[in-house]
Amino acid sequence: MERYYQPEIECASRETIKALQDERLVKQVQHVWDNVPYYRKKMEEKGVTPADIKSTDDLHKLPFLSKHDLREAYPYGLVGKPLKECVRIQSTSGTTGKRVVAFYTQHDIDLWEDCCARAIVAAGGTDEDVCQVSYGYGLFTGGPGLNGGSHKVGCLTVPTSSGNTDRQIMFIQDLSTTILCCTPSYAAYLAERMKEMGLGPDDIPLKAGIFGAEAWSEEMRRDIEATMGIKAFDIYGLTELSGPGVAFECSAQQGMHINEDHFIAEIIDPDTEEVLPEGSQGELVFTALDKEAFPMMRYRTRDICTLTREKCSCGRTHVRMAKPKGRSDDMLIIRGVNVFPSQIETVLLNHGYAANYQIIVDRVNNTDTLDVQVEMTPEMFTDNLGEIEGRQKDLVDGLKSMLGLKAKVTLVAPKTITRSEGKAVRVIDRRKI
Ligand code: DLL
Numbered sequence: 001m002e003r004y005y006q007p008e009i010e011c012a013s014r015e016t017i018k019a020l021q022d023e024r025l026v027k028q029v030q031h032v033w034d035n036v037p038y039y040r041k042k043m044e045e046k047g048v049t050p051a052d053i054k055s056t057d058d059l060h061k062l063p064f065l066s067k068h069d070l071r072e073a074y075p076y077g078l079v080g081k082p083l084k085e086c087v088r089i090q091s092t093s094g095t096t097g098k099r100v101v102a103f104y105t106q107h108d109i110d111l112w113e114d115c116c117a118r119a120i121v122a123a124g125g126t127d128e129d130v131c132q133v134s135y136g137y138g139l140f141t142g143g144p145g146l147n148g149g150s151h152k153v154g155c156l157t158v159p160t161s162s163g164n165t166d167r168q169i170m171f172i173q174d175l176s177t178t179i180l181c182c183t184p185s186y187a188a189y190l191a192e193r194m195k196e197m198g199l200g201p202d203d204i205p206l207k208a209g210i211f212g213a214e215a216w217s218e219e220m221r222r223d224i225e226a227t228m229g230i231k232a233f234d235i236y237g238l239t240e241l242s243g244p245g246v247a248f249e250c251s252a253q254q255g256m257h258i259n260e261d262h263f264i265a266e267i268i269d270p271d272t273e274e275v276l277p278e279g280s281q282g283e284l285v286f287t288a289l290d291k292e293a294f295p296m297m298r299y300r301t302r303d304i305c306t307l308t309r310e311k312c313s314c315g316r317t318h319v320r321m322a323k324p325k326g327r328s329d330d331m332l333i334i335r336g337v338n339v340f341p342s343q344i345e346t347v348l349l350n351h352g353y354a355a356n357y358q359i360i361v362d363r364v365n366n367t368d369t370l371d372v373q374v375e376m377t378p379e380m381f382t383d384n385l386g387e388i389e390g391r392q393k394d395l396v397d398g399l400k401s402m403l404g405l406k407a408k409v410t411l412v413a414p415k416t417i418t419r420s421e422g423k424a425v426r427v428i429d430r431r432k433i
Contacts, residue, residue, distance in 0.1 A: 002251060002314050005121040005153070006114065009261050010316045014309075017260050017317065022055040024289035025264070029053045029062070032295050035080040038073045039065070039297060056264060059287065060275055064298045067100070070240065074098045081105055081293045091139040092239045102141075102239045103293035109148065111290065115237075115245030115259050116149025122250040122257070122314070123208045123233040125179050127154030132175075134168055134182035134190075135213065136422050137161040141243025142213055146181040149245065155179065162186060162421040165193050176205040184216035184224065184232075185424035188355050191227035192419075201229025210235050212244060214423045215326050215342050219349030234323060240296055241288055247321050252313045255320030262289055265319060266298070267307055281306050284321065302327045332361055332427065334368045337405050341426045344407075347398040348374055355424075356417045363431040370407040372399065378414045 004010045012020075030050045032039050042063040043049065052061055070078065079086070081103070088104040104112070125131060131150040135142025143161055150157040158175060160168055162182065168190060171177060180187065187209055194204060206228050212235035221232050236256050237246040246263055247256035258265050267282040268275055276282045284303045288296045303324040312320060326340040333339070341359055348357055356375040361368060374395065382388065388411050395409040 003121050003124070003126070004316070005118040010118060010257070010318060012261075012317060014317065018056065020261055021264055021289060024261075025056055025059065025287070026050075026053060028287075028289055028295060029297075031080060031292075032297060036078055036295060038069070038077045039063075039295075042069075059264060059266070059298070062287075062298050064273065064285065064300050065296060066300045067302070070100050071098045075101050078295075079103050079293060080291075080295045086293045089139075090141045090144065090239055090243060099139075100239050102242070104242075105292045108242065108291050108293050111262055112145060112242035112245060113148030113152050115242065115248075115262065116145045117152035118149075118259065119210060119233070119235050119245050119248030120146070120149050120153045120155065120179065122248055122316075123179065123210050124231070124251070125150075125153050125155055125208070129153075129155040129178045130158060130175050131155035131179040131181065132158040132160055132168070132171060132177040134160050134162050134180060134186060135244075140422070141237070141239050142181075142183070142422075145237070145243040145245055146210065150179075150181075165190060165421075169194060169197065169199075172204065172206060178205060178207045179210065180206050180208075180228075180230070181210045183213050183420070183423055184211040184220055185214065185355065185420040186422065187211050187224050187228075187232070188220060189419040189421070191224050192354065195227060201227065204228050204230075206230045208233060210248075212236055215324055215330075216355075217342055217345050217349060218323075219346060220355050223349065223354065236321065236324070238301060240294070240299055240301075241286055242291065246286070250312065250314035250316055254312065255308060255322050257312070257316050257318040257320055258307075260318045262291075263287065264289065265307055265321065267305075268300075270300075270302075270304075278307055278309060281325075284324070302329050304331075330427070332359075332370075332429070334361060334370050334405060337403060339370070339403055339405065343402050344372060344399065345426075347395065347402050348372075351395055351398055352380070353377065356419070357426065358417055359427045361427065361429045361431060368431065370405065371410065372407050373410045373412055373417065375414055375417050376411050381414055 086103045092100045133146045137143030209232040233249040235248045237244040247258040264287040266285040270283040284301045305324045306322045358373045360371040392409045399407045
């Protein structure tokens with residue numbers, strides 16, 4: 001039986017959702033106009049006033065916000081409430097430039113935690129469950145978001161944060177953890193360690209995993225599900241919009257339902273900024289409808305994916321997003337060819353490897369080089385050079401047919417590639433361009 005956290009919203013008719021969005025958008029535009037001078041200026045430059053926005057049909061008139069705006073307005077330029085009404089900040093791990101710092105009122109935290117609670121319930125969670133949150137706690141939104149959601153559902157919450165892998169497994173066993181929340185790469189690492197410890201799916205009390213914060217493939221899902229004996233659910237979100245829980249998978253595992261009472265999603269062509277029809281692949285853009293402290297209007301996520309409104313067997317009516325293919329800024333252009341790390345991962349997993357790999361891109365004599373280092377699994381480990389060369393050639397061929405590009409493949413011994421406890425770093429781009 002499918003369970004819902006807020007069925008009156010999650011299963012509402014399209015008309016009800018549209019009416020709610022219309023009302024909230026009009027209010028939110030006024031809030032931003034009155035309280036966020038940075039965005040008001042953008043509206044003025046575009047010749048738009050709140051009077052022009054009468055419903056969601058007028059959304060396209062509003063200007064976009066991008067990471068560039070967030071950097072320019074850092075730290076307080078986009079805050080929509082007096083600081084004395086703000087109770088928390090969270091921040092991205094941003095490796096380049098300024099971090100994004102997002103602000104929350106208590107109302108913002110409540111709606112964020114509701115979104116995470118919906119995700120936990122959609123994964124089968126109830127107040128009978130023990131939910132271990134192994135996302136990082138602190139500035140990263142993963143730990144605090146799922147922690148809050150888990151409380152709301154009434155699960156017994158185990159806030160282990162990430163790291164200390166053997167202790168994670170000890171808690172899973174001793175406390176009979178039933179739901180595990182962490183990044184998919186950390187889940188794969190935990191699964192690998194459990195196998196090494198001789199634990200099979202029947203020895204592991206887990207029933208579900210809620211894995212997100214980075215791109216992961218269907219092949220990786222199957223591997224983790226088989227090793228841990230669980231059903232693995234995807235969850236999506238970003239700091240700018242609150243954190244995890246913007247969208248989540250249900251039992252159908254056919255895309256993630258976007259919480260449409262809080263967010264409007266659009267897909268645009270990243271080059272022309274034109275809004276694309278349903279089903280087209282493009283950049284995901286979100287408008288937050290009822291965030292107070294850090295309102296985001298038409299925020300360009302850089303994530304590339306598609307949306308569908310096809311009926312879902314779970315009964316939820318909210319639009320679904322496909323797994324993001326990667327970020328437009330993760331996409332590598334190698335010898336003129338667009339390459340997403342997720343395509344490389346698919347080839348590796350289809351050839352029986354685990355997701356332990358690194359992609360090294362360089363430029364030698366003005367030509368781009370693509371070197372994929374892949375760990376052999378313990379079962380396939382050998383020092384027979386002929387066998388290794390044969391396996392490498394298979395992967396070179398597989399990558400050629402997926403990418404249309406010749407890569408160099410180097411097989412390395414098990415356990416040589418550093419494991420990730422948070423978001424995995426898969427690409428090293430050494431090109432100085
Ligand atoms: O990663 C929030 C989060 C925490 C989501 C825990 C899910 C679970 P940021 O650090 O701001 O926030 O990174 C946001 O991560 O724009 C995507 O590129 C990527 N991302 C998040 N979830 C997924 C997912 C958190 N399920 C950025 N699949 C986003 C693919 C994802 N990419």
